[in-house]
Amino acid sequence: MNIALIAHDKKKDLMISFVTAYENILKPHVLFATGTTGKRIMEATSLNVHRFESGPLGGDQQIGAEIAENRMDMVIFLRDPMTSQPHEPDIQALIRLCDVHMIPVATNIATGELLIRGLERGDMEWRKHRRTQTLNK
Numbered sequence: 333m334n335i336a337l338i339a340h341d342k343k344k345d346l347m348i349s350f351v352t353a354y355e356n357i358l359k360p361h362v363l364f365a366t367g368t369t370g371k372r373i374m375e376a377t378s379l380n381v382h383r384f385e386s387g388p389l390g391g392d393q394q395i396g397a398e399i400a401e402n403r404m405d406m407v408i409f410l411r412d413p414m415t416s417q418p419h420e421p422d423i424q425a426l427i428r429l430c431d432v433h434m435i436p437v438a439t440n441i442a443t444g445e446l447l448i449r450g451l452e453r454g455d456m457e458w459r460k461h462r463r464t465q466t467l468n469k
């Protein structure tokens with residue numbers, strides 16, 4: 333599965349705890365992240381992460397484009413609901429595209445845990461079939 337990991341600054345330590353705890357589950361998958369989140373994950377774990385731009389510089393939009401192209405299977409986005417972000421429209425657009433294309437998206441750690449457990453259990457296998465289909469047909 334292609335999995336996007338994103339965390340706002342005040343949630344980055346939480347993301348590191350999360351990926352450390354679930355490193356073995358995440359390892360066989362292809363991981364993507366916004367710039368700083370990806371850097372932090374690679375510094376803290378043995379996971380390899382494809383890094384996009386930092387969120388405020390367009391990283392959320394790049395991940396959104398992957399979703400629109402039917403290339404992203406899951407998004408774990410630990411958002412900070414208490415701090416306003418300069419790129420709030422990009423964040424909303426990313427979450428909207430998850431809804432448009434029915435991509436599982438967690439915006440907090442509690443849902444993130446459920447998605448990871450589901451991933452481990454094989455609940456995401458339907459995405460393999462969906463990914464082979466062309467959208468809008």
Ligand SMILES: O=C(CO)COP(=O)(O)O
Nearest residue numbers: 366367368369386387388
């Ligand atoms: O701002 C972000 C998501 O909206 C995250 O970007 P960074 O991972 O580059 O900090």
